[in-house]
Amino acid sequence: MFPASVEATQKALEAHHYIADRGLAVAVYLALKLGRPLLLEGEPGVGKTEIVKVLAQVLHTRLIRLQCYEGLDISSAVYEWDYARQMMQIRLMEASGVREQDKVRHEVFSPAFLLKRPLLQALEMVEGKPPVLLIDELDRADEEFEAFLLEFLSDWQITVPEVGTLRAEQPPVVVITSNRTREIHDALKRRCMYYWIDYPSFEKEYRIVREKVPGLPEKLAQQIVAFVQALRQQDLYKAPGVAETLDWAASLLALDAVALAPGVIEDSLGVLLKYQDDVVRAKHQMQDLLARAQLAPQP
Numbered sequence: 001m002f003p004a005s006v007e008a009t010q011k012a013l014e015a016h017h018y019i020a021d022r023g024l025a026v027a028v029y030l031a032l033k034l035g036r037p038l039l040l041e042g043e044p045g046v047g048k049t050e051i052v053k054v055l056a057q058v059l060h061t062r063l064i065r066l067q068c069y070e071g072l073d074i075s076s077a078v079y080e081w082d083y084a085r086q087m088m089q090i091r092l093m094e095a096s097g098v099r100e101q102d103k104v105r106h107e108v109f110s111p112a113f114l115l116k117r118p119l120l121q122a123l124e125m126v127e128g129k130p131p132v133l134l135i136d137e138l139d140r141a142d143e144e145f146e147a148f149l150l151e152f153l154s155d156w157q158i159t160v161p162e163v164g165t166l167r168a169e170q171p172p173v174v175v176i177t178s179n180r181t182r183e184i185h186d187a188l189k190r191r192c193m194y195y196w197i198d199y200p201s202f203e204k205e206y207r208i209v210r211e212k213v214p215g216l217p218e219k220l221a222q223q224i225v226a227f228v229q230a231l232r233q234q235d236l237y238k239a240p241g242v243a244e245t246l247d248w249a250a251s252l253l254a255l256d257a258v259a260l261a262p263g264v265i266e267d268s269l270g271v272l273l274k275y276q277d278d279v280v281r282a283k284h285q286m287q288d289l290l291a292r293a294q295l296a297p298q299p
Helices: 006-015 022-034 048-059 083-095 101-108 143-155 186-190 202-212 218-231 242-254 262-272 276-284 286-294
Strands: 038-041 063-067 079-081 114-116 132-136 157-160 164-167 173-178 193-196
Touching: 006 022, 006 048, 022 038, 022 048, 022 173, 022 193, 038 048, 048 063, 048 132, 048 173, 083 101, 143 157, 143 186, 202 218, 202 242, 218 242, 218 262, 218 286, 242 262, 262 276, 262 286, 276 286
Parallel strands: 038 173, 038 193, 063 132, 132 173
Antiparallel strands: 079 114, 157 164
């Protein structure tokens, strides 16, 4: 089921159009081989979430995604009861003459009325395969949820008081991502393989652009990557990630651009930068950035 080596892992990812450094391929391979969760950190837009989607394709299994946010609780992440259906069932039982409280309670608090959220879904195999569970942007969740997650990752089980303890027949493949807006607790990090995904080199980003935006002229692809790489060196509030590079490349292709020029750059900067102060700063540095882009090295 899993790739047999680091090289096979890297090739499998590339076969699904994800360009991975060897270090990342090693981390993915070891996480799969040793059955450990994988914690990926890095700036937004560098490909943390994308690799998990690709990994599910490589393993031919379903992807379950838990998007974290402040205030995330058990009912949203693990399970809750379908109260509307429970009330309807109680009324039906009362109408049929059932009055015994124990029998009613046993009926309405059965698995049939349990709404399974991502963590509980992740304990179930489909067609004999465990799913890939993406816990996305864990740094946005509260520390209380992180503590619950620590127990889940240790035992691969969840206790529903009315039903019992539900265990995974085979643990899911778990990938946790973080943008590092706060530090993840050491206890959770110790249970995970770890890798920091950095902004790519010029050569790697050029390969990604050519792979993901077919039909883009070679010269324009080189200039786009060189421009973005130079832009990241500026004092920006939010530097563009690879995701923004791809969006910009697709946008310039849609505008029938064949090379970078001040007009087309100014018209499309809102695709690349999401804060007005950054847009203004980029416009002030336009000539320098464009000159560096036009001297783009051959990849």
